[in-house]
Amino acid sequence: xxxxxxxxxxxxxxxxxxxLGILMGALFPAITSAMIxxxxxxxxxxxxxxxxxxxxxxxxxxxxxxGSVWPRTQAAEAGAAGGDKDIxxxxxxxxxxxxxxxFDVKDMNKPEEWSPFVxxxxxxxxxxxxxxxxxxxxxxxxxxxxxxxxxxxxDELEDIVPILVSRNINCGELLKEYASGRDKVGLGKAGGSQxxxxxxxxxxxxxxxxxxxxxxxxxxxxxxxxxxxxxxKMPEASEEYQAFxxxxxDSTQSPK
Numbered sequence: 001x002x003x004x005x006x007x008x009x010x011x012x013x014x015x016x017x018x019x020l021g022i023l024m025g026a027l028f029p030a031i032t033s034a035m036i037x038x039x040x041x042x043x044x045x046x047x048x049x050x051x052x053x054x055x056x057x058x059x060x061x062x063x064x065x066x067g068s069v070w071p072r073t074q075a076a077e078a079g080a081a082g083g084d085k086d087i088x089x090x091x092x093x094x095x096x097x098x099x100x101x102x103f104d105v106k107d108m109n110k111p112e113e114w115s116p117f118v119x120x121x122x123x124x125x126x127x128x129x130x131x132x133x134x135x136x137x138x139x140x141x142x143x144x145x146x147x148x149x150x151x152x153x154x155d156e157l158e159d160i161v162p163i164l165v166s167r168n169i170n171c172g173e174l175l176k177e178y179a180s181g182r183d184k185v186g187l188g189k190a191g192g193s194q195x196x197x198x199x200x201x202x203x204x205x206x207x208x209x210x211x212x213x214x215x216x217x218x219x220x221x222x223x224x225x226x227x228x229x230x231x232x233k234m235p236e237a238s239e240e241y242q243a244f245x246x247x248x249x250d251s252t253q254s255p256k
Contacts, residue, residue, distance in 0.1 A: 036202050037217075039129035043198060043205045044215045046125040047147065047164050051207045053118035054102075061088075069117050070153040070163070071098040073252060074242050087117055095149050095247040096142040099126060105140045130197030131167070142250035146198050150209070151252070152241045158232040159210025161244070166205040167195045171246040174255040175223055177233035182224045191221075194248060 058068050067076075067088025075091035092098040100106070103123060107114040123140065127133040131146035148171050150163040165171060170186035170193045186192040188201035199205075203217045206226065216225060234255075237243040245254045 036199060040199060040203050040205055040215045043129055043146070043166060044213050046128060047166075047205055047207045048211075048213050049121050050118075050125045050147070051164055051211060053121040055211070056120070057118050068153065069102065071095075071149060071151045071247060072241065073151050073245060073247075076240075092151065092247055093252055094142065094250045095147060096140055096145045096249050098149060098151075098247055099123075099145055100140050103140070105134075109137060129199065145249040148246045148248045148253070150244060151247050152237075152244050153209070154235045154238075154241050154244070156235040157209055157244060158230070159208060159212070160227050160230045160232055161209050161234070162206040162226065163209045164207035165246065166198055167249055168193050168197065168199050168201075169204050169206070169221075171248060171253040172256060174246070175227065176244075176255050178223060178227045179231050180224075180229075182222045185221045185223060185226060187218055187221050194250070 054069055058070070061067065061069065066086065069087050071090075071092045072088075073091055073093065075085065076089040087101050090101065092101075102117050104114055104116045105123070123134050123144070126140075126145050126147060128146065132143055134140045134144040146167050148165040148167050148169065150157075150161070150165075153163065162174060165174075168188050168191075170191050172192065173183070173185045186201075187199070187204055188196045190201050201218055203215070204221055205213070205215045207213055214226070234244050235241075243254070245252050
């Protein structure tokens with residue numbers, strides 16, 4: 001008895017390929033959504049760790065009579081002893097300049113001289129989800145910074161105010177005060193941000209001054225969610241501090 005081998009016909013192959021294409025098309029949105037949420041969760045953890053490191057540094061410095069390491073936009077006068085200004089006395093016009101000082105990036109390759117202002121975190125907390133990490137031995141630049149950071153932070157600032165913000169948020173649509181309403185806050189370049197990464201117009205992450213973390217999809221990028229419907233007003237500028245603003249990776253952007 002003679003056996004004959006029979007393979008797939010061209011039509012059968014095309015049908016199988018078509019079915020696979022339909023299945024992939026149906027699953028792609030779910031896969032993309034899951035990936036974004038996973039990246040948002042990881043970004044939330046990195047942001048929370050950075051916040052804790054800065055808060056811990058401030059607690060330690062307060063006991064020593066030193067100022068906060070949250071950035072300011074206008075340099076303070078040097079102390080009576082003169083010399084180099086402390087990070088609490090420097091003025092910054094961008095987040096990348098601030099983080100260069102916070103992590104003492106210029107001395108990272110000199111173990112005997114390296115003296116960051118925070119411990120327990122490293123430069124990886126600034127990148128991820130499409131934000132390029134700084135290359136070994138290279139200077140930290142704006143492209144390596146995934147956060148916008150609040151500047152001129154006063155004790156009177158309400159705990160609900162976002163103080164670390166994923167850079168895809170349009171900080172110019174965040175608020176100086178909130179009483180009521182549900183205004184949309186833009187995300188990604190389509191929403192007025194300079195940056196599309198880390199999450200484009202799909203979601204955002206913020207760390208509030210009180211330490212609360214919020215990681216939400218674009219549907220909830222509204223002022224009532226961001227401020228939890230809590231009434232607040234930013235403190236006025238004073239002789240010691242300028243008005244609260246945000247340092248984006250390469251510039252400043254004031255809330256409206």
